[in-house]
Amino acid sequence: MSITIEQNKMLIQMIKEFTANELAPLDMDIDSRGDYPDGLFQKVVKTGLLGMTLPREYGGADFDYVAASEALEKMATGNASMAVTLEGHFKTIEQFIKYGNKALNDKYLPSASKRIFAFSMTEPSGGSNPKGIATRAIKQGSNWVITGDKIMITNGGLAEVYCVLSKTEDDQLAIFVVDKDMPGFKFGKREDFIGLKGVPVGEVVLNHVVVPDSHLLGVIGQGLEIGDNAHADARVLMGAVLAGITEHELQTAVSYAKERKAMDTPLYQLQVTQEKIADIAIAKQNIQALYQKGANDKVAGKPYAEVAAMAKSYGSRSAVAAGDKALQILGGYGYSHEYPVEHLIRDARAMELAEGTIEKMNLEITNAEIAK
Amino acid sequence: MKIVVGIKQVPETDSVKIDPKTNNLERSGIQGIINPFDKNAIEAALQLRDQAGGEVVLLSMGPDSYTSSLRDGMAMGADKAVLVSSRAFGGADTLATGYTLAKAVESIGDVDLVLFGRQSVDADTGQVGPIVAEFLSVPQVTFAETVSLESENTIIAKRQLDSAVQDIKLTLPAVITVRKELNNPRYETPVNMKESFEKPITVWTEADLNLDPSQIGQAGSPTSVTNVYAPTKEVKKTTILPEDPVQAVSELLGKLD
Numbered sequence: 192m193s194i195t196i197e198q199n200k201m202l203i204q205m206i207k208e209f210t211a212n213e214l215a216p217l218d219m220d221i222d223s224r225g226d227y228p229d230g231l232f233q234k235v236v237k238t239g240l241l242g243m244t245l246p247r248e249y250g251g252a253d254f255d256y257v258a259a260s261e262a263l264e265k266m267a268t269g270n271a272s273m274a275v276t277l278e279g280h281f282k283t284i285e286q287f288i289k290y291g292n293k294a295l296n297d298k299y300l301p302s303a304s305k306r307i308f309a310f311s312m313t314e315p316s317g318g319s320n321p322k323g324i325a326t327r328a329i330k331q332g333s334n335w336v337i338t339g340d341k342i343m344i345t346n347g348g349l350a351e352v353y354c355v356l357s358k359t360e361d362d363q364l365a366i367f368v369v370d371k372d373m374p375g376f377k378f379g380k381r382e383d384f385i386g387l388k389g390v391p392v393g394e395v396v397l398n399h400v401v402v403p404d405s406h407l408l409g410v411i412g413q414g415l416e417i418g419d420n421a422h423a424d425a426r427v428l429m430g431a432v433l434a435g436i437t438e439h440e441l442q443t444a445v446s447y448a449k450e451r452k453a454m455d456t457p458l459y460q461l462q463v464t465q466e467k468i469a470d471i472a473i474a475k476q477n478i479q480a481l482y483q484k485g486a487n488d489k490v491a492g493k494p495y496a497e498v499a500a501m502a503k504s505y506g507s508r509s510a511v512a513a514g515d516k517a518l519q520i521l522g523g524y525g526y527s528h529e530y531p532v533e534h535l536i537r538d539a540r541a542m543e544l545a546e547g548t549i550e551k552m553n554l555e556i557t558n559a560e561i562a563k
Numbered sequence: 564m565k566i567v568v569g570i571k572q573v574p575e576t577d578s579v580k581i582d583p584k585t586n587n588l589e590r591s592g593i594q595g596i597i598n599p600f601d602k603n604a605i606e607a608a609l610q611l612r613d614q615a616g617g618e619v620v621l622l623s624m625g626p627d628s629y630t631s632s633l634r635d636g637m638a639m640g641a642d643k644a645v646l647v648s649s650r651a652f653g654g655a656d657t658l659a660t661g662y663t664l665a666k667a668v669e670s671i672g673d674v675d676l677v678l679f680g681r682q683s684v685d686a687d688t689g690q691v692g693p694i695v696a697e698f699l700s701v702p703q704v705t706f707a708e709t710v711s712l713e714s715e716n717t718i719i720a721k722r723q724l725d726s727a728v729q730d731i732k733l734t735l736p737a738v739i740t741v742r743k744e745l746n747n748p749r750y751e752t753p754v755n756m757k758e759s760f761e762k763p764i765t766v767w768t769e770a771d772l773n774l775d776p777s778q779i780g781q782a783g784s785p786t787s788v789t790n791v792y793a794p795t796k797e798v799k800k801t802t803i804l805p806e807d808p809v810q811a812v813s814e815l816l817g818k819l820d
Contacts, residue, residue, distance in 0.1 A: 197634075198757060201638060201759075205753075238750045238752055239755075243753045247757065252754045254753060254757075304754075
């Protein structure tokens with residue numbers, strides 16, 4: 192067994208233990224309270240999970256996307272919210288690693304194993320459409336002055352460092368790194384979403400926030416490219432989260448089908464139930480195959496944006512459909528807050544929208560196929 | 564402060580089965596893990612090290628595959644590990660194991676404290692820690708629920724007995740075996756996992772230790788396990804009688820017929 196495989200195995204074993212002991216028991220509670228209970232996020236930080244993908248030189252563990260995505264799948268089997276919180280952080284760090292200049296990375300990345308970094312593109316006027324970006328970055332000497340309103344930020348409010356997509360005076364897109372402690376930085380409202388209730392999704396208002404030149408991620412004009420790269424990274428990890436949610440749906444359905452009887456016959460022995468369980472199990476395997484290909488291709492240096500879009504497009508729709516089948520197996524209990532299935536559907540539904548809608552995914556997949 | 568923690572690799576508890584034909588433990592395909600009580604000992608050692616400085620050395624005896632548990636222990640934060648491994652140690656009972664581990668502790672040198680879990684979950688003897696203490700001729704406390712450093716060379720350990728609580732002061736060097744109530748073992752961290760592959764695991768054979776060959780392995784083992792088998796489970800049927808005494812008596816008499 193290679194060292195990498197042994198290390199990945201250790202990571203997955205630890206994530207399973209952490210999830211079983213710390214997250215899964217709180218899954219229903221997180222959904223009903225609409226937040227992480229006090230101390231839970233701190234426990235994630237203390238266990239060093241924020242630094243999972245961070246390079247060793249910055250105090251991280253430098254696990255690659257094959258390991259990190261599998262870790263998020265296992266975590267999402269117990270609680271999808273915390274897995275999405277880590278997804279948002281990992282994809283942001285990944286852009287620092289790929290595009291950040293040395294001064295910026297030396298300044299910020301050593302703290303990335305202790306605090307959350309977030310990526311903020313969406314504005315009130317639009318989501319994935321870069322033409323609608325109204326946030327402005329005005330050059331003043333060796334600084335940039337940033338003003339704008341960013342919404343629907345994954346981990347908004349929890350994160351302390353934000354990558355902000357902005358437009359320069361000559362209408363070029365660029366990303367600047369902004370710290371929550373900078374003058375002019377203000378948190379706005381937290382969205383009241385129906386699923387992934389633990390993940391804060393919020394607004395950041397920037398009023399003449401001054402950042403030095405070194406806070407430019409990449410170069411002027413590279414904003415869209417970095418945004419697309421962040422999307423692709425996020426979609427691989429979201430595919431993993433969706434595989435985890437579908438596994439949770441499967442476990443719930445199988446467990447209920449073994450216990451519950453109809454006319455003295457356990458549900459799992461009835462053909463109508465068997466068809467549904469088989470569909471859920473097949474969906475899970477397919478989602479897994481897609482995200483794992485995305486992760487493997489990324490690690491191998493091959494193009495992975497298209498398969499990442501597939502993992503999220505197929506994964507989100509399949510996880511919602513699988514949840515619906517699981518709900519049907521549980522009958523009235525499936526429609527109740529007493530069982531997790533209904534919230535798993537709401538959790539999975541978020542990913543038909545986040546990091547680009549399924550329509551946007553399918554457009555990108557089609558464009559990639561046409562270009563071949 | 565140099566602390567040695569003796570750890571044992573055991574089959575993952577949930578997946579242990581006994582082959583009904585051979586009455587042997589089915590070990591194939593079962594993942595080896597650190598004996599759960601030993602994790603409490605590692606946690607105690609890490610806390611003492613964090614408080615007093617020094618290092619935590621893991622010690623185990625077994626085949627090469629035990630390195631995975633030693634790495635798990637280092638991923639919790641232990642500094643280094645020693646594996647005592649040779650065919651010559653095969654078939655060791657608790658006495659021969661305790662003797663060999665004591666010799667390894669002597670070879671590590673300048674050890675202030677040796678910690679063990681209270682017992683292993685696969686053999687359940689709880690004997691190895693005390694035997695090591697005897698061979699080292701140092702004070703020992705078993706089943707400790709708290710372990711605190713009183714001074715540079717004194718430790719206070721608390722034992723919960725059926726009808727009393729004992730506070731025992733030990734002068735170091737000493738051996739302590741710990742209960743799970745002692746602490747909540749920390750998780751391995753991703754960074755420590757990577758570092759566990761960079762930290763040394765020293766492997767010693769009988770040639771590296773100052774041993775009496777007649778006291779190791781099968782030759783040094785006066786006891787042997789002759790049979791392991793799953794106990795027959797007897798399921799007794801229980802009937803709850805009705806609350807009404809008349810009905811209850813009538814039903815009971817019916818059963819007695």
